[in-house]
Amino acid sequence: MVFFDQLAANLIYGAILGAVYGxxxxxxxxxxxxxxxxxxxxxxxxxxxxxxxxxxFVLYGVPPLASISLALVIGLALGFVIFYAIFxxxxxxxELSTLLATFGIGLLIExxxxxxxxxxxxxxxxxxxxxxxxxxxxxxxxxxxxxxxxVIAALLYIWFQKTKLGAAVRAVVEDxxxxxxxxxxxxxxxxLSFALGIGLTVASGVLVTLFVPVGxxxxxxxxxxxxxxxxxxxxxxxxxxxxxxxxxxxGLIENGSYTILxxxxxxxxxxxxxxxxxxxxxVILLIKPTGLLGGEK
Amino acid sequence: xxxxxxxxxTKKFGGLVAVDHVDLEVxxxxxxxxxxxxxxxxxxxxxxxxxxxxxxxxKIFFEDKDITALPPHQRTPLGIARTxxxxxxxxxxxxxxxxxxxxxxxxxxxxxxxxxxxxxxYLKLVGLWSERDKEARLLTPLQKKLMELARALAMKPxxxxxxxxxxxxxxxxxxxxxxxxxKIRVEENIAVVSMVEHLMHAITKFAERVVxxxxxxxxxxxxxxxxxxxxKVIEIYLGKKVVG
Amino acid sequence: MSLxxxxxxxxxxxxxxxxxFIIGVSVPGMWQPVAFxxxxxxLGQAFNIFLGLTGYVDxxxxxxxxxxxxxxxLSLQHFGPELGFGAIVFGIILGVVMSLLLSLAVGAxxxxxxxxxxxxxxxxxxxxxxxxxxxxxxxxxxxxxxLSGKMREIFGRxxxxxxxxxxxxxxxxxxxxxxxxxxxxxxxxxxxxxxMALREDEDAAKVMGINVTKYKIMAFITSxxxxxxxxxxxxxxxxTYVFPEDVFNITYTVEAIVIVMLGGSxxxxxxxxxxxxxxxxxxxxxxILPGFQLLLLAPLLIIIIVAFPEGLVGSIKKRIKETRLYxxxx
Numbered sequence: 001m002v003f004f005d006q007l008a009a010n011l012i013y014g015a016i017l018g019a020v021y022g023x024x025x026x027x028x029x030x031x032x033x034x035x036x037x038x039x040x041x042x043x044x045x046x047x048x049x050x051x052x053x054x055x056x057f058v059l060y061g062v063p064p065l066a067s068i069s070l071a072l073v074i075g076l077a078l079g080f081v082i083f084y085a086i087f088x089x090x091x092x093x094x095e096l097s098t099l100l101a102t103f104g105i106g107l108l109i110e111x112x113x114x115x116x117x118x119x120x121x122x123x124x125x126x127x128x129x130x131x132x133x134x135x136x137x138x139x140x141x142x143x144x145x146x147x148x149x150x151v152i153a154a155l156l157y158i159w160f161q162k163t164k165l166g167a168a169v170r171a172v173v174e175d176x177x178x179x180x181x182x183x184x185x186x187x188x189x190x191x192l193s194f195a196l197g198i199g200l201t202v203a204s205g206v207l208v209t210l211f212v213p214v215g216x217x218x219x220x221x222x223x224x225x226x227x228x229x230x231x232x233x234x235x236x237x238x239x240x241x242x243x244x245x246x247x248x249x250x251g252l253i254e255n256g257s258y259t260i261l262x263x264x265x266x267x268x269x270x271x272x273x274x275x276x277x278x279x280x281x282x283v284i285l286l287i288k289p290t291g292l293l294g295g296e297k
Numbered sequence: 298x299x300x301x302x303x304x305x306x307t308k309k310f311g312g313l314v315a316v317d318h319v320d321l322e323v324x325x326x327x328x329x330x331x332x333x334x335x336x337x338x339x340x341x342x343x344x345x346x347x348x349x350x351x352x353x354x355x356k357i358f359f360e361d362k363d364i365t366a367l368p369p370h371q372r373t374p375l376g377i378a379r380t381x382x383x384x385x386x387x388x389x390x391x392x393x394x395x396x397x398x399x400x401x402x403x404x405x406x407x408x409x410x411x412x413x414x415x416x417x418x419y420l421k422l423v424g425l426w427s428e429r430d431k432e433a434r435l436l437t438p439l440q441k442k443l444m445e446l447a448r449a450l451a452m453k454p455x456x457x458x459x460x461x462x463x464x465x466x467x468x469x470x471x472x473x474x475x476x477x478x479x480k481i482r483v484e485e486n487i488a489v490v491s492m493v494e495h496l497m498h499a500i501t502k503f504a505e506r507v508v509x510x511x512x513x514x515x516x517x518x519x520x521x522x523x524x525x526x527x528x529k530v531i532e533i534y535l536g537k538k539v540v541g
Numbered sequence: 542m543s544l545x546x547x548x549x550x551x552x553x554x555x556x557x558x559x560x561x562f563i564i565g566v567s568v569p570g571m572w573q574p575v576a577f578x579x580x581x582x583x584l585g586q587a588f589n590i591f592l593g594l595t596g597y598v599d600x601x602x603x604x605x606x607x608x609x610x611x612x613x614x615l616s617l618q619h620f621g622p623e624l625g626f627g628a629i630v631f632g633i634i635l636g637v638v639m640s641l642l643l644s645l646a647v648g649a650x651x652x653x654x655x656x657x658x659x660x661x662x663x664x665x666x667x668x669x670x671x672x673x674x675x676x677x678x679x680x681x682x683x684x685x686x687x688l689s690g691k692m693r694e695i696f697g698r699x700x701x702x703x704x705x706x707x708x709x710x711x712x713x714x715x716x717x718x719x720x721x722x723x724x725x726x727x728x729x730x731x732x733x734x735x736x737m738a739l740r741e742d743e744d745a746a747k748v749m750g751i752n753v754t755k756y757k758i759m760a761f762i763t764s765x766x767x768x769x770x771x772x773x774x775x776x777x778x779x780x781t782y783v784f785p786e787d788v789f790n791i792t793y794t795v796e797a798i799v800i801v802m803l804g805g806s807x808x809x810x811x812x813x814x815x816x817x818x819x820x821x822x823x824x825x826x827x828x829i830l831p832g833f834q835l836l837l838l839a840p841l842l843i844i845i846i847v848a849f850p851e852g853l854v855g856s857i858k859k860r861i862k863e864t865r866l867y868x869x870x871x
Contacts, residue, residue, distance in 0.1 A: 038657040040600070040664065089847055095656040096596050097846050100798060103600075104846065107795065108839035115836060222791075226668060229661050237658075271676030278669035282650055285662050347748055373750030387741040398738055401731050402750035409731060452750065 022247020041106015043221025049205015075202030079195030403452025578820030585812025601666025609772025612636030640769025805852030
């Protein structure tokens with residue numbers, strides 16, 4: 001019975017973490033869906049969010065949930081700057097160029113971070129109590145992270161469906177030339193979408209720290225990039241909503257995997273889970289590149 | 298035996314039926330025109346024949362061989378070549394290299410050296426010999442179209458699908474192209490299918506037979522002048538109210 | 542075209558290699574930087590066969606070097622005592638075969654995917670394989686394989702030092718030459734044209750009768766095998782150890798990308814120029830500003846992409862089109 005308790009606990013944990021994973025991936029899907037740019041430097045932005053949470057907490061005592069808005073703003077600003085400085089010139093360039101550009105940007109951010117903050121691991125601890133569930137204890141911080149993710153995703157959905165700008169973005173995704181003819185400034189929409197995508201990503205970095213409070217490091221991004229791609233592909237590379245749901249599923253699978261693999265002697269569950277995540281990525285790309293959930297949209 | 302035969306070919310995109318149970322036959326050496334307003338399914342038809350799309354229903358036969366499931370690169374060596382409405386040159390390669398590629402991977406399956414020679418011949422034919430070492434992306438739109446044509450011809454096709462090749466040309470150039478196509482048809486026994494939206498005059502001079510497409514279906518086919526003067530055809534172009 | 546005319550572009554290549562070699566052996570203390578530079582030239586040549594010719598980015602490329610180095614390491618470890626020098630030959634073969642197998646596995650799967658999807662798939666190859674090795678505690682797991690003792694045992698102290706220095710460095714020269722010849726051969730034949738077409742416009746290429754998947758795979762496995770070759774020689778043989786965190790380090794992929802893009806992707810001479818400049822920069826910067834490589838690499842890469850997508854050789858090619866020099870540049 002202990003096994004099932006642990007499995008159940010892990011699954012709940014997985015679902016909670018999954019929401020954060022989902023949020024973290026929405027930005028990726030948004031950028032690809034609107035601009036067809038694959039942001040290979042995705043993880044670096046998550047790292048920025050993580051550090052934002054860290055410094056705000058350690059220097060000013062600001063609780064992470066409040067740092068989310070700051071992170072969002074930082075991300076938006078950064079996104080606009082990067083778009084106008086670099087991607088605006090690459091709109092008609094071959095795919096290879098934008099791919100390498102995002103790669104270079106991610107790398108640059110990581111290296112700058114290393115120069116500023118050093119290569120060591122840092123962390124903080126924010127304990128505000130927990131909920132007892134009989135077989136397991138769920139810290140409130142994680143619950144809040146879950147809640148925040150869901151709220152942000154919901155707000156975004158409403159924004160897309162109900163506002164003019166949101167509609168404009170959807171129009172550009174459907175038919176760029178058609179949108180242009182309707183008077184939509186496509187370049188501005190691109191810039192907005194890119195900035196929004198980056199903003200979401202940085203904001204999610206804050207929430208990630210609530211799960212790995214002592215695992216903050218300038219190179220932490222790499223792991224999340226791979227996970228984000230698996231989730232994005234799972235959810236249909238172009239759909240932020242698909243990404244969100246897929247995040248849940250991934251969170252569940254990942255934690256389940258740790259538990260089950262942890263029972264097999266001679267293997268190292270964390271590394272092997274990552275390997276399996278990668279295999280999953282390949283399998284999905286082969287069978288249904290438009291994703292298991294939802295398709296184009 | 299007809300060169301190309303389509304039986305009940307249908308292609309849907311989501312809820313839209315782009316090509317609707319079309320039957321079509323093209324004979325060796327024929328000059329066929331496919332005509333129809335925007336959105337009638339002409340381009341989709343071409344894509345189905347060249348293999349870019351696979352049909353949802355129906356079959357396609359080339360020289361009595363069932364090619365319905367073949368990928369594009371396996372159809373070309375059989376003798377099917379096409380041009381694109383908006384030319385797609387391999388921009389950073391020279392004009393000569395572009396045309397040579399057609400010779401290398403088409404029905405001719407030439408070696409690199411042979412292909413370059415074949416390219417030279419066709420370049421002279423379409424009048425681009427002087428531009429042969431220029432980077433393809435630097436050509437004028439008209440020159441790009443001619444290069445597309447030369448490239449398609451270098452593939453030594455038995456069936457040549459032309460997509461709006463005359464669009465944007467002045468009457469003089471159109472006349473030259475039609476003469477060129479006539480010459481090629483006769484000399485190399487190529488069936489040429491030319492697809493246009495307008496330019497009825499050109500089609501009249503070029504095609505012996507015409508197929509009219511409308512909303513994915515084959516509306517009518519027959520000898521050129523008869524079909525183009527048919528009231529139904531005029532109606533789909535001008536709209537019911539005008540004919541009234 | 543006669544054989545001589547076809548291979549004229551090898552001339553500047555060989556010239557550079559010979560000059561470097563001469564500098565290395567005649568000027569005291571220069572062998573190390575020369576060997577360092579040659580490594581990057583070879584890496585560039587190998588990587589160019591795929592990135593340059595197809596326009597696809599394989600973010601997991603270093604995995605091929607890693608497998609090459611494991612191949613050599615395993616050969617020396619298990620067959621060294623019996624085969625002696627033969628273990629080195631076998632190690633090269635094993636390294637290449639292992640890279641080939643991985644490339645077939647990855648290629649068969651990933652190369653059906655288009656541009657961006659392919660890149661995504663390969664992002665994980667590198668890390669994925671590393672996790673596999675560490676997770677299953679394969680080949681020493683995260684502790685890797687250390688060979689220095691073994692080498693001394695097999696070859697004796699003097700010989701093993703010789704093998705790890707001059708011998709392996711010269712082999713890198715040889716690899717660079719072979720890679721150059723192979724690249725030029727591809728460029729001159731149908732495969733080169735097919736690759737160019739699919740790089741420019743994959744859909745149009747398909748309609749032209751080009752089996753794009755076949756050619757992509759050919760370029761991919763060729764590039765991978767050279768990667769394995771380099772890993773076996775320039776890493777294991779030279780360093781005498783293999784640690785997963787080193788050999789699977791994505792930095793080498795980044796460097797390869799920069800070298801190819803800087804020099805001019807898809808050209809024969811590009812990787813030479815790129816490797817030369819990058820190698821020199823890195824070597825001397827390492828002395829002046831250690832630990833700053835990636836910080837300079839990253840913006841460099843971005844600038845190249847935005848401002849000089851054709852690289853140095855690409856831009857030069859355009860300018861000298863009318864001259865006789867053009868026959869020597871490819």
